[in-house]
Amino acid sequence: MAQALMRYLDPGAIILGIEAGNDQEVIQILSDRLHDLGYVKASFAAAVLAREAALPTGLPLGLDNNVAIPHTDPEHVLKSGLAMATLCKPVAFSNMEDPDEKLQVSVVFLMALNDKDQQIEMLQEIALTIQSADTITALIQSDSVEDVSRLLG
Amino acid sequence: MTKLKTVLFACGTGIATSTVVAHAVEDALKERGIRFNARQCKATEVAGQIDDVDLVISTTQLPKDLGKPVITTLAFLTGIGKADVLDKIEAALRD
Numbered sequence: 292m293a294q295a296l297m298r299y300l301d302p303g304a305i306i307l308g309i310e311a312g313n314d315q316e317v318i319q320i321l322s323d324r325l326h327d328l329g330y331v332k333a334s335f336a337a338a339v340l341a342r343e344a345a346l347p348t349g350l351p352l353g354l355d356n357n358v359a360i361p362h363t364d365p366e367h368v369l370k371s372g373l374a375m376a377t378l379c380k381p382v383a384f385s386n387m388e389d390p391d392e393k394l395q396v397s398v399v400f401l402m403a404l405n406d407k408d409q410q411i412e413m414l415q416e417i418a419l420t421i422q423s424a425d426t427i428t429a430l431i432q433s434d435s436v437e438d439v440s441r442l443l444g
Numbered sequence: 445m446t447k448l449k450t451v452l453f454a455c456g457t458g459i460a461t462s463t464v465v466a467h468a469v470e471d472a473l474k475e476r477g478i479r480f481n482a483r484q485c486k487a488t489e490v491a492g493q494i495d496d497v498d499l500v501i502s503t504t505q506l507p508k509d510l511g512k513p514v515i516t517t518l519a520f521l522t523g524i525g526k527a528d529v530l531d532k533i534e535a536a537l538r539d
Binding site: 346418422 | 456457459460461463464467487503504505516517518520521522523524
């Protein structure tokens with residue numbers, strides 16, 4: 292299946308093999324990167340962290356490796372974009388559907404969303420991507436941006 | 445002609461996952477010959493928007509006592525259990 296997620300992923304915002312102690316660290320690292328690349332305002336990281344605490348974004352895939360899609364309101368975003376991290380050790384995110392349930396997450400897509408019509412396609416591509424267990428496994432094993440590009444291009 | 449039912453799609457921001465779910469459900473139910481009015485809102489706004497709504501579909505937890513049928517599902521994001529959820533949605537809208 293064609294994976295077109297690279298249309299949205301900035302190669303500079305792909306960070307592989309992060310060593311993070313918790314979900315907040317991952318969100319902070321990816322938010323800083325999106326800020327450095329000019330996608331989001333300085334207020335973005337705090338807004339995503341607050342939202343994640345109140346309304347978590349972990350998605351259970353029925354695998355050992357789950358996915359999270361943190362995001363926040365458009366007012367903190369300058370232009371829409373997407374950052375991605377793979378984690379060398381999974382960290383716990385709460386399940387979007389049931390915040391009391393913790394999911395071990397190995398891949399995080401941080402979305403900078405500012406336009407309702409554009410971002411739907413980005414999120415649909417993320418959904419398509421994560422519905423392939425093979426793709427998720429291959430993403431976790433990727434050790435270069437080129438690998439990720441081939442996988443998601 | 446019976447009146448079209450109204451489905452309220454909810455998520456944390458009211459613009460992100462609920463948009464994906466609304467598109468997916470509309471497409472899938474069109475194939476099953478069912479049309480409906482779709483609206484979206486934040487999870488926190490559902491209680492105030494519920495009066496003319498026949499079914500709520502949410503990706504996130506909602507207050508318990510909304511007085512209308514609620515389906516909470518991530519199936520349209522993760523692909524897991526999609527056919528079952530579509531059957532439930534179809535049943536709720538055919539009543």
